[in-house]
Amino acid sequence: MDRHSIDWTGYIPAITTPFSRDDALDLDALTGQIAWMREQRLHGIILAGTSGEWFSMSATERADLFTEGARAADGSMWVIGACNAFTAAEAIEHAHAAERAGLDGILLTPPPYIVPSRAEVVRFYQDVSDATDIPLCVYNWPRGCIVDLDTGTLAELSAIDNVVAIKNSTGDFAQFLAGMYALEGSVRYFGLPTSELGADLALLGHGDGLMGSGAPLGADHSDYWRAIAAGRRDDAIALGARDRVVMERWFEPDYGARFGNQQAIMKTALRLQGVPAGYVRRPLLELTDDEVQIVADTLHGLGIATVPLVD
Numbered sequence: 001m002d003r004h005s006i007d008w009t010g011y012i013p014a015i016t017t018p019f020s021r022d023d024a025l026d027l028d029a030l031t032g033q034i035a036w037m038r039e040q041r042l043h044g045i046i047l048a049g050t051s052g053e054w055f056s057m058s059a060t061e062r063a064d065l066f067t068e069g070a071r072a073a074d075g076s077m078w079v080i081g082a083c084n085a086f087t088a089a090e091a092i093e094h095a096h097a098a099e100r101a102g103l104d105g106i107l108l109t110p111p112p113y114i115v116p117s118r119a120e121v122v123r124f125y126q127d128v129s130d131a132t133d134i135p136l137c138v139y140n141w142p143r144g145c146i147v148d149l150d151t152g153t154l155a156e157l158s159a160i161d162n163v164v165a166i167k168n169s170t171g172d173f174a175q176f177l178a179g180m181y182a183l184e185g186s187v188r189y190f191g192l193p194t195s196e197l198g199a200d201l202a203l204l205g206h207g208d209g210l211m212g213s214g215a216p217l218g219a220d221h222s223d224y225w226r227a228i229a230a231g232r233r234d235d236a237i238a239l240g241a242r243d244r245v246v247m248e249r250w251f252e253p254d255y256g257a258r259f260g261n262q263q264a265i266m267k268t269a270l271r272l273q274g275v276p277a278g279y280v281r282r283p284l285l286e287l288t289d290d291e292v293q294i295v296a297d298t299l300h301g302l303g304i305a306t307v308p309l310v311d
Contacts, residue, residue: 012044014052015045015047040215051263062081111124148172150175194241196240220239224243259291271309272296
């Protein structure tokens with residue numbers, strides 16, 4: 001497999017996983033959330049990613065999420081299942097669940113917390129690829145995994161059979177660009193910023209889009225990439241500027257949250273728009289009233305109407 005084995009492009013966010021107030025996985029809310037994503041014409045979604053709180057879910061819950069997510073999307077968008085895990089055996093179990101659910105591919109970080117060597121990272125991805133037939137997107141997530149995959153490592157991973165794409169969330173933009181120029185001809189490459197520079201690079205034909213988080217601005221995110229595809233630079237930059245407001249008010253440059261936690265911010269932003277995004281599961285905590293107000297003020301500043309939060 002390679003970049004030509006799939007057609008993923010545009011905006012593909014890791015969506016939140018709805019939990020009820022009593023911590024149960026809320027699949028009815030997931031269906032409602034995905035219906036909203038379809039109305040917003042998103043290009044795809046990622047299930048059980050970082051925004052989807054994979055670390056709080058059992059294997060059975062993740063498999064149920066994959067099955068219901070595929071059913072709710074009903075072929076209207078690409079559906080990718082995150083298989084992040086501490087061991088290859090666990091990741092393979094999740095990958096098989098993604099295959100059974102009929103997902104379009106899987107997303108996989110290096111094992112978090114362990115701080116594996118380069119050889120161990122390559123072996124991890126090779127083991128998962130050898131055990132499955134599903135397209136695989138490598139996710140470089142230094143903030144969550146404590147390893148920043150350099151261009152040489154990403155090149156080695158790109159040569160593995162099932163690897164078709166890279167989501168590169170390194171905080172080192174020079175390293176991001178080096179990887180893009182070196183690998184975009186062999187694998188899909190996601191992570192271009194929505195700045196003017198990012199728009200200009202995309203208009204020159206670089207990169208394949210953005211695997212973002214939560215889609216709190218709905219169609220703005222996907223329309224940015226439609227504007228790029230149509231060569232409408234000014235429209236793209238205007239939409240990108242709205243995304244930059246969110247990123248700068250809610251997140252640090254390394255994608256860490258400025259307040260609360262990333263998952264609660266996204267769920268709050270969606271619930272304020274009437275989207276059934278659910279609640280976070282502990283150890284994460286809901287935002288305080290003051291933090292909710294920051295999210296609401298940001299949405300209001302962008303001209304987005306909100307509704308009262310209800311339990």
